[in-house]
Amino acid sequence: xxxxxxxxRVAKATxxxxxxxxxxxxxVPFYWMVATSLKKDKEIYGFEATLYPHRPTLExxxxxxxxxxxxxxxxxxxxxxxxxxxxxxxxxSLGAYALARLRFPGRNVIARxxxxxxxxxxxxxxxxxxxxxxxxxxxxxxxxLTLAYLGFTVxxxxxxxxxxxxxxxxELEEAALVDGCSRLGALVRIILPMSLPALAxxxxxxxxxxxxxxLYANVFVNSVDVRTVTTGLTLFxxxxxxxxxxxxxxxxxxxxxxxxxxxxxQRWVVKGLTLGAVxx
Numbered sequence: 122x123x124x125x126x127x128x129x130r131v132a133k134a135t136x137x138x139x140x141x142x143x144x145x146x147x148x149v150p151f152y153w154m155v156a157t158s159l160k161k162d163k164e165i166y167g168f169e170a171t172l173y174p175h176r177p178t179l180e181x182x183x184x185x186x187x188x189x190x191x192x193x194x195x196x197x198x199x200x201x202x203x204x205x206x207x208x209x210x211x212x213x214s215l216g217a218y219a220l221a222r223l224r225f226p227g228r229n230v231i232a233r234x235x236x237x238x239x240x241x242x243x244x245x246x247x248x249x250x251x252x253x254x255x256x257x258x259x260x261x262x263x264x265x266l267t268l269a270y271l272g273f274t275v276x277x278x279x280x281x282x283x284x285x286x287x288x289x290x291x292e293l294e295e296a297a298l299v300d301g302c303s304r305l306g307a308l309v310r311i312i313l314p315m316s317l318p319a320l321a322x323x324x325x326x327x328x329x330x331x332x333x334x335x336l337y338a339n340v341f342v343n344s345v346d347v348r349t350v351t352t353g354l355t356l357f358x359x360x361x362x363x364x365x366x367x368x369x370x371x372x373x374x375x376x377x378x379x380x381x382x383x384x385x386x387q388r389w390v391v392k393g394l395t396l397g398a399v400x401x
Contacts, residue, residue: 151376158182158370165365181370190345191371194353198332199378201263201349205270205331206324212271213278213323218308220279221286222294232283239276246272247340254341261343269337274327281326285319286312321386329379350375 159177185191220232259265297307335351357368
């Protein structure tokens, strides 16, 4: 018994040590980003570089909002991310409901094909997508960027919602249909209200994916007026000179919207992820 108790203590101590190591590994980059954004230039470069800001200043934040079009980049990212999220929710809900409730040839093939579509690397898709958007005259537009983002958000969101919709008791939907409700009405009045945790997870996923995406935004957008936050960060690199203060300040501001979104919908997101693990 003593050896078993000792083994458990060793295992617990090892697990706690690994958790601390992973926590430090995760938090150090965020600390360095915040600390650098609050430093003066002489505390960032050369031999006078410090581990923490001796005299914290908001000069880097003032520079990105006053001397650069960073606010415009935030606006563009917000428009594209919110548009991608709303369209992903609508399309994924309709697609998942059709796959979960309707019977038609090829239904299982389409359901399995969704996840394979999501697994295709974006680096293989941006060339054909560029040709499509160019034909539609959507290059260098927020609408074109939103349409491109749907290619990787809708398949995964549909696959995720599919499992939740299948878990909703069929009897509830049949009762609504008997009472004169249409298929769309049953989806809106029965399925979606019972799948709010799943919708929260889907919305969070779609928003963060669209907000953090770089490759498509870099390829499909050229003008400063349509740039997003991720591509706007390259503004602070001029040839071989890196303006670390403004770049880190912009990075800090770029992390706030996904963080705020998660904090607002934390309860639903955690519940949705937990239910998804159980139902998966």
